[in-house]
Amino acid sequence: MKDTPRRCSLSLQLPHQNLPIQRLQDSMADLVVRNLTTTPLELKLVERFEGQPASGRETPIGNITSRITGIFNSTSITTNVRIQGEARDRRDVSFPIGPYETCTTDVRTADPGREVVRLTFESDGHRYQVDVPTSSQRSTVMKKLDGAPNEYTTIYVQTGSCLAIFSSSHLSSWMRELRDEYPLSALSIPGTHNSPTCHVALPSVRCQAVSVRDQLDNGVRFFDIRVNVNPDSSDLALVHSAFPISLTGGKYFKDMLDVVYAFLDANPSETLIMSVKREGTGKGTDQQLSKILKDRFYGDGRRWYTEPKIPKIGEVRGKIVLLRRHANDPSLNGEWGGRGWGLDGSVWPDNCADGLLGSGIARVQDFYEVDQSHNIQKKIDLARSHLERAAEPVSLLSGAQGPQPFFINFLSGSNFFNANCWPEKIAAKVNPAIVEYLCLRHGSDGKGPAGLKVGDASAGLVVTDWVGQDGDWDLIRCIVGWNGRLKLKQ
Structure with a gap:
């Protein structure tokens, strides 16, 4: 409807x-x-x-x-x-x-x-x-x-x-109300950019206001994780670009995963997409990272979904879906019947308005070089356009031939040298503008920037900065709310 x-x-x-x-x-x-x-x-x-x-x-x-x-x-x-x-x-x-x-x-x-x-x-x-x-x-x-x-x-x-x-959805378990048969890419999924960067840090490094657990409890289901890799250690420090995410002591991938596992144990209806990327000053390679992750963290598959295809909700409840933004070690190419390991985001379009991942599993808006404050409006316009694109496809249960790609829409941007373009300042303008769009224009034929027709009216995968500050979950609740359109078909 x-x-x-x-x-x-x-x-x-x-x-x-x-x-x-x-x-x-x-x-x-x-x-x-x-x-x-x-x-x-x-x-x-x-x-x-x-x-x-x-x-x-x-x-x-x-x-x-x-x-x-x-x-x-x-x-x-x-x-x-x-x-x-x-x-x-x-x-x-x-x-x-x-x-x-x-x-x-x-x-x-x-x-x-x-x-x-x-x-x-x-x-x-x-x-x-x-x-x-x-x-x-x-x-x-x-x-x-x-x-x-x-x-x-x-x-x-x-x-x-x-x-x-x-x-109103119970944000800690909002996926519980959706049918197992829907592909994950048909959902409206709120996410966070540089998700664990809620600690005391440089203003240009910190992107989030609240902890990983608070984000999960309030509906966030996509995590963007950056790790530092050293060839002589399997400890993966959490970083944002070249910087540690905390000035008061190192934070590590394993400890963050323990928090995620505890949440999924308490909320088995939910799933989480985790994008993992190598950053920082370590001398390790993508290939070494892939081996460390598989050997130490991914285990027997009970916790992680690593098949290189877009899953249905029922296949991944209680699990983390791996979206790897790194190349694999050649030893992993034979996994899953020779199809490889994890959803492949290793060829990521840079600073793009609407770029296609090399594997074809996602279309991405990730314009991040907001070098002057007036470019924030450009960022808002690009995010609105990608919301409109996400609303156009029709899911498998509506008669489509295959799962639609993910529409990944980053609301984040930053410039290290301009205090007006640090993550918190950009989010203060972008987040309410997207809330307004989701309330006024999203899901209505011809009301988006390009006048496109509406299919299932998904909001796609919307990746945010600085949600949850002072209890402000405006944007997350609006994104989750658009999953109601899918329930009309159940």
Whole structure:
């Protein structure tokens, strides 16, 4: 089912009857609701309240956590407001919105900084309530009014007057709800770039705000790992380029794997794709790395999936899928019936907008040379374009002849010599812009940069920096939420 936009009409009394026509038009914006869930919803009640600033200063909006209702505005500054007094306007309405439908209502959105609009939705006879905007930057669960069973993530994008509603997933086990038969490349998968770089380090080296376990518990399922290789040791230190990831002591591949194994033991429905690459100042080779990994870490296959083909979800639950960004030792070429060892990412397109891996298993957006702050907008545009490409294919269960490639979309970028282009600064602009795109335009025919048609509306494999900072899992939850489209076919 496609995300179908339509105009929902309802006669409502216009507010501000004494305003001049131009001022009235300027103050009016019709609320758009995107139901990005598998359940029908109906907007039943609209209440309008006077609002007052929740704090004395203006703050940027943009948070979603595991407790789910967020207000987003990636392109401007807005003021949080809280309700003051009783509702000054209360209207019963009826706007039914089917699964993955978009409805433009006749409901005027809140006057920014001055009003709060309370929306009451109904689903399967139960009612849910959300205020737009909320009184806090923090996300909250959409209020259940009558013991309602479901939980919904609501995201308000002020720039588009759009309320996007996602089904709330348990981020620690979100793959549990998906069928075993789906190829892994059909999923919308959140990932992190230089995943374990959450420690005290140079600002240009640190890419993440929280630990590996926190990332896993909050839905991250792709890890980008860089290791230093020495020919006389099987210890693999974690690095970012030539630098260690921690200034307070070495961090090692084995210790990180123990954390991942513990998570998978506790959540056997999940799988993790791990990209492993050789970096650092060590004198070891790719071939030596491949031998160390196989002999010391990959074991009997219980923990790792190393077959060189894109797997189905059911084949890899509880395992790590190896994506190797290194060449193999020749001794591994005979593995898997002569097909080799691991998903082959050894021929990686450099600094690319849409590059094909040498093995053909993935198309990659990895433009990382963000050498001036204005290039951040170029990065955003390239990431949006790759999201649109990822949404176009149709998976095997929809009639395709073979598994689609992965669409790997790096949101990261950096420049060592420009503090405005260090990872945290770039993420502060790129991440909310992608949240906005996923809420407003993703999965809708012709709404992407190239106007492409939509297939399964996958977001692909989206690789991020600085998620989870101060509990901000906005982007991860939005990516995971797009897997709901697959569940419509189950």
